[in-house]
Amino acid sequence: MSFASPRRPGRPIGGQLVIDRDHVLDAAERVIKREGPGASLEAVAVEAGVTKPIVYDRVGGRAELADALAERLSDRMLEATEDAIAGETLNQASLSRLVRANLLAVAEHRELFLYVTGGNTEQTAIGRLSLAERSTTPLAKTLAFWRKSQGHDPKVAEAWSFGIVGMLQMISVWWITQPERAVDEVASQISDLMWNGLQGPRK
């Protein structure tokens, strides 16, 4: 859609804006999937059928692109994990399915995941946190509620959610470089660790 054919400089003949932000972001995802996490903004522009300044106008520079793609990716992953537990109350089995769904979602968007969690060169932390925070914010709320309902201090929720997300991210990176490993086994092992940890201290 919106095939900006004019190779001619100047305002397009039809008038009005032709290329929207999502068109550029879609192109970016295709390029990253094809060329890997090292894909350049120039390649994104070519894939989108526009020129570089358009990319900068619509989404900003490299850091902002990573941030925008992080938002899209985290939405998809949240959706996938929520589907996995399907409204069921949290228990060991549903947690295992959640971890499994997370691993599979990362594998499906492998290159995109590496791009988003990878370096923004300047402030590397931001890139990794930007994906993480979109997951930790809802997770922290759930955790705080869960803790309170069990008569425990909900204050740990924020730190725990970052810990859990970090665990999932590292396991994902590790797993996608170990293709022979069975996803069910890894998901089961990790969900065991998480589930026991979440129970709080034994009396």
Add this chain to the structure above:
Amino acid sequence: MSFASPRRPGRPIGGQLVIDRDHVLDAAERVIKREGPGASLEAVAVEAGVTKPIVYDRVGGRAELADALAERLSDRMLEATEDAIAGETLNQASLSRLVRANLLAVAEHRELFLYVTGGNTEQTAIGRLSLAERSTTPLAKTLAFWRKSQGHDPKVAEAWSFGIVGMLQMISVWWITQPERAVDEVASQISDLMWNGLQGPRK
């Protein structure tokens, strides 16, 4: 030491090799500490008092530099965490000290940590795994032994150690961007989560 003054091309007057690998790596650490994780190889060369081809000869390109620095950093962090538990058998209190020592070590080498765990652009995963694997390998051994001694299946050790290291890395990144947060509180919360998780299923 080894102040290569000759701005003149050609073999140095004293004969023999003058700049060794460690000299370049030391310079790289200083530059990264001063200029942040985005420091260039050119800046490293200047700081070392040499030119770029020397850097490439001694340590290789950007990826190899990150790998070499990851090795140094992981050595220091392992030392710091081992000092924290000081040979004591693993329990909840010593685990908390371990997590605390880890956080403080990351804070001390903040920029270097971000450089090492940050993007190697091309294959981002490698950079993060290279630091992680140096921690997980000994940790997995310890975990496997611990599990066996408690009558549990030691097979989970590898996945668990990656999960734990990922948790620590993410918590570290999060914590160093939240300077107001008390380190003892975070260390205590995270060690709680870990300790309970490690205990295995309750009967």
Add this chain to the structure above:
DNA sequence: CCAGGTTTCTTACTGCTGGTAACTTTCACC
């Protein structure tokens, strides 16, 4: 003692990328 090869380092370059300034064409309004 000196010619040629070896070691060690520098100069100078290529190719690419992120980012931007300046120009060009069309539209919309009065």
Add this chain to the structure above:
DNA sequence: GGTGAAAGTTACCAGCAGTAAGAAACCTGG
């Protein structure tokens, strides 16, 4: 119709990773 805003493109700059080629000192065989 003329004028300014809108929407693009061309063409550029600066900086960086990485490398090829050359220059000075040292070493070795005759």
